Amino acid sequence: MLHTIFFLSSLLIISSHASVQDFCVGDLKAPEGPAGYSCKKPSLVTVDDFVFTGLRAAGNTSNIIKAAVSPAFAAQFPGVNGLGISVARLDLAPNGVIPMHTHPGASELLVVTQGSILAGFVSSANDVYLKKLKRGDVMLFPQGLLHFQINSAGVNSIAFVSFGSPSPGLQILDFALFANDLPSKLVEKTTFLDDATVKALKAVLGGTG
Amino acid sequence: MLHTIFFLSSLLIISSHASVQDFCVGDLKAPEGPAGYSCKKPSLVTVDDFVFTGLRAAGNTSNIIKAAVSPAFAAQFPGVNGLGISVARLDLAPNGVIPMHTHPGASELLVVTQGSILAGFVSSANDVYLKKLKRGDVMLFPQGLLHFQINSAGVNSIAFVSFGSPSPGLQILDFALFANDLPSKLVEKTTFLDDATVKALKAVLGGTG
Amino acid sequence: MLHTIFFLSSLLIISSHASVQDFCVGDLKAPEGPAGYSCKKPSLVTVDDFVFTGLRAAGNTSNIIKAAVSPAFAAQFPGVNGLGISVARLDLAPNGVIPMHTHPGASELLVVTQGSILAGFVSSANDVYLKKLKRGDVMLFPQGLLHFQINSAGVNSIAFVSFGSPSPGLQILDFALFANDLPSKLVEKTTFLDDATVKALKAVLGGTG
Amino acid sequence: MLHTIFFLSSLLIISSHASVQDFCVGDLKAPEGPAGYSCKKPSLVTVDDFVFTGLRAAGNTSNIIKAAVSPAFAAQFPGVNGLGISVARLDLAPNGVIPMHTHPGASELLVVTQGSILAGFVSSANDVYLKKLKRGDVMLFPQGLLHFQINSAGVNSIAFVSFGSPSPGLQILDFALFANDLPSKLVEKTTFLDDATVKALKAVLGGTG
Amino acid sequence: MLHTIFFLSSLLIISSHASVQDFCVGDLKAPEGPAGYSCKKPSLVTVDDFVFTGLRAAGNTSNIIKAAVSPAFAAQFPGVNGLGISVARLDLAPNGVIPMHTHPGASELLVVTQGSILAGFVSSANDVYLKKLKRGDVMLFPQGLLHFQINSAGVNSIAFVSFGSPSPGLQILDFALFANDLPSKLVEKTTFLDDATVKALKAVLGGTG
Amino acid sequence: MLHTIFFLSSLLIISSHASVQDFCVGDLKAPEGPAGYSCKKPSLVTVDDFVFTGLRAAGNTSNIIKAAVSPAFAAQFPGVNGLGISVARLDLAPNGVIPMHTHPGASELLVVTQGSILAGFVSSANDVYLKKLKRGDVMLFPQGLLHFQINSAGVNSIAFVSFGSPSPGLQILDFALFANDLPSKLVEKTTFLDDATVKALKAVLGGTG
Secondary structure, three states, rough: HHHHHHHHHHHHHHHHHHHHHHHOEOOOOOOOEEEEOOOOOHHOHHHHHHHEOOOOOOOOOOOOOEEEEEEEEOOOHHHHOOOOEEEEEEEOOOEEEEEEOOOOOOOEEEEEOOOOEEEEOOOOOOOEEEEEEEOOOOEEOOOOOEEEEEOOOOOEEEEEEEOOOOOOEEEEEEHHHHHOOOOHHHHHHOOOOOHHHHHHHHHHOOOOO | HHHHHHHHHHHHHHHHHHHHHHHHEEEEOEEOOOOOOEEHHHOOOOOOHHHHOOOOOOOOOOOOOOHHHHHEEOOOOOOOOOOOOEEEEEOOOOOOEEOOOOOOOOOOEEEEEEEEEEEEEEEEOOOEEEEEEOOOEEEOOOOOOOEEEEEEOOEEEEEEEEOOOOOOOOOOHHHHHOOOOOOHHHHHHHOOOOOOHHHHHHHHHOOOO | OHHHHHHHHHHHHHHHHHHHHHOEOOOOOOOOOOOOOOOOHHHHOOOOHEOOOOOOOOOOOOOOOEEEEEEOOOOOOHHHHHOOOOEEEEEEEEOEEEEEEOOOOOOOOEEEEOEHHHHHHHOOOOOOOEEEEOOOOEEEEEEOEEHHHHHHHOOEEEEEEEEEOOOOOEEEEEHHHHHOOOOOOHHHHHHHHOOHHHHHHHHHHHHHH | HHHHHHHHHHHHHHHHHHHHHHHOOOOOOOOOOOEEEOOOOHHHHHHHHHEEEOOOOOOOOOOOOOEEEEOOOHHHHHHHOOOOOOOOOOEEOOOOOEEEEEEOOEEEEEEEEEEEEEEEEEEEOOEEEEEEEEEEOOEEEEEOOEEEEEEEOOOOOEEEEEEEOOOOOOOEEHHHHHOOOHHHHHHHHHHHOOHHHHHHHHHHHOOOO | HHHHHHHHHHHHHHHHHHHHHHHEOOOOOOOOOOOEEOOOOHHHHOOHHEEEEOOOOOOOOOOOEEEEEEEEEEOOOOHHOOOOOOOEEEEOOOOEEEEEEEOOOOOOOEEEEOOOOEEEOOOOOOOEEEEEEEEOEEEEEEOOOOOOEOOOOOOEEEEEEEEEOOOEEEEHHHHHOOOOOHHHHHHHHHHOOOOHHHHHHHHHHOOOO | OOOHHHHHHHHHHHHHHHHHHHHOEEEEHHHEEEEEEEEHHHHHOHHHHHOOOOOOOOOOOOOOOOOEEEEEEEOOOOHHHOOEEEEEEEOOOOEEEEEEEEEEOOOEEEEEEEEOEEEEOOOOOOOEEEEOOOOOEEEEEOOOOOEEEEEEEOEEEEEEEEOOOOOOOOOOHHHHHHHOOOOHHHHHHOOOOOHHHHHHHHHHOOOOO
């Protein structure tokens, strides 16, 4: 047993410092840098930092889009910080839609786990890639491209979407154009939409200007 | 309408070449490099390159581990080539187990979609992170660390696992040690297992030497 | 002089192979991979592979947007292949506009070299960042976010925009929505635009469906 | 309008945290890491963090090299922190020269916006790539290689140079050899320059030893 | 000399901030992020931050494996922080062995500098790559794969191993399985080892459960 | 045993394709891309692709610098292709010197294995980091910075240097300035060396112009 102790001690200097290199659970209150949040001290990390239970239940779909996005990104699930991956749950009630949007920082893989979803994206060459997906089907949405998901079943549909980034971002087109103080004139000039349309959507989505 | 044509043509040189930058669907028969497969010509790419239907059905769990892993990695689903992400389906029959293994090239996120799974990983500091996961729970396994999944329900359990790489690799511990021609003496000397154990497992798993 | 020869020959094996590592001028006809085009043979590379003269003259702004984008991306300027950087020239006639768009794969830095430009972008949090830029001013547009540029001078304005990628991509919002065969019903459902608006813009921009 | 509120609230958890992922404006007084400066709080970020006006005017060329380099790197323009890109302005009076130098951390793209510049770089294979550039011409200098720029017009020349890094670094050959306390004997032994030359240049450039 | 001062001052703003971009010596007491430790202030950095003398002497091989691993990773040698590289010294007494292990975060290059070493690794495809190495031989172990080294000389052998990461991590198989509180039943179920074997190794290596 | 076959077959699709993801041994005759050489077919790869014996013997130091650099970069040792790491052997006879040089693409770690070496580098801030290294000492040279090594022992010294890139490149200052056709006038204008010095070194090193 004495040998074992020698063995252990000779390797201890490596092991005792190695843990933090395996992962970097985000400390949401410490400084954040371009690569992500600062790391929680390894000695304080428990298995619960690597488990996220917030996707068990369906999101609330009693809204205008009849849909909900429940993210498990680094800000909600600090265990993924620095590890290049994250996930979210999509719930789509009948006629539900995840409106046209982009993720500026990551590609997305969608897996349908209940119901059926019509999904599509548009490439830089303006080609349309459109498919009705069944349960178990997987669809890829390349980084930064406009895409959407629509419930194509008469019942609730569910999907889990994973991203190649712990913080993929989300820019919803209508929000970007109509839910802030970007002046209507600028929206019109840069999108060719007419004034009535822009003002109507600003009214619905809470935009000003 | 003439103006439109000018508009279109002035931007055409960008758009016509941009497509391939959005994605690089793998051409499995062309040269492969460190970053992945060569790209299929964009003009030949269709939506079906971005949709994978091979995970609709359960994998065959009538085997010794009562479990199946069905991958949608770049080699099976060339649409993910170069995009830093992939997915697989796990099916675990009652008492099924995905044995101790690593993915040398990527972290993993597991989502339980049916049943219940006991999962765990071991860090470089030899700490154990172990949790029983319910439907909808997510668990993270950091890159390159030993981990496993065990069905903890009396019924079939299903999970979808996503990876931060289009080709995460998979090294199953028992296969690496006992299913090849690595001489028994070397296995014993480097694992401290005794000769009888090594030879018994080699016999079961098809190893020689 | 004999010593020199020894010196040269002892180091020759390094130098003779090192060149291709310095750069990888794109061979546009060879296989392309996720990291870019295959490399032209170093022995065939000349200084002209690293010089692009296509931005000397203004682009043609006699079009509906009164603006032109002239790219020097890897597809036009193969010298930047693999080196993480590219550039384009913007010409804006009076009242010219570069419509709302994104670059899915890179951040952008704009330098005004003539005239004055009103530029803006919208973040994932839907905040608007808007500024009138004078000659010599620099503005940053983070990766993947919607942005635009409008001539705010009574005369022609010019800017050079550089990107942190040899192939930053370009997705123009109106083209993505209205210049392809994405069915009008899907555009409407995912953008909340009304049918008349969608069909009018499809008519102008050449879309079908 | 009630529905809108539901819509907004269901997506709010994503959006409210997403901003910081779009960008990481450098907080120059907070801890710095290998990936760059810590991020300024998103709520404190304004458009002025993304606009740099320090390049409007020419740099002072009343010096021995008749030239000036005005950088907009992360240390001067914190908006580029973490976004893989930066820019600088070069002013070259008649006979002005940017002496032989390298950028250890990034490739460079130069655009001539006034006058004419003779520029060149040397590859690892010791090949010389040399070109006289006119207004509007672009030249690439691959990462880490020795290069220079010389005014080849009888008047002031201006160029904007962009880099594939927010902090490309700058090592000017003569400064590295002759403007510090590297002992003359070591300079001589490692460059084959004679003692008189080394001491003369050390005298001019302020070196000691 | 006046000109020199102009020259120096015109370039000073660049140089004075550039240093920290060249390197980021780890401050082990400051916040750590996914990309590594925070940087020590450049003004406090000395040459001793870039020199590590801890590998001069042999590690203590008076232990059960007759071997020692002495790391110069970021935690021991903060100068490598953020620079993608590190090194360690291996000492193997006669019959010494570095047991089966992985480095989750980096590939490894081994150079034998004394004696002779039998080394091997197993790929994801379960192929075995095995070689007896002489003094001066180099062997590569790809990232994340199981590998080992055994002294094949009758005398002490020494090797230096370098890694493509400042913190490559180290997961020793026997420690991961038998030197912690991972329940024996789970070890058995996920490795197919029998109860007696697992308990015997746990006893030797200090495991519980 | 039947179960084993099921087990094997259920996992075979993963394993059979996984090998190439573990490594990408360079095929020096196939197309090369920005990320490195194309991969040799995994079925043709043997252990000898991962072992390099070319560093067993000392390089020839009978030359003007009394030193030799023997590289094991991707071009000599294709096994490192794509794996972010390489190595070289330095031999320095008494008074031998590795002249001032840079590696444009990688940081370097030097380990002295025989004799004693005086090594140094200069930062972007023109600070000098200089140290006499003994056997077993390690010194780091950050990416792209000028550095050198001088034998400081009366006997032959040996070092192994590893790099954080499979193809780090090598630009030797005197070769870049004096061993090619870069016109003397340009060398003089960009380095402030006088005409006699430049022509003398061009004569020794084989430069023209």
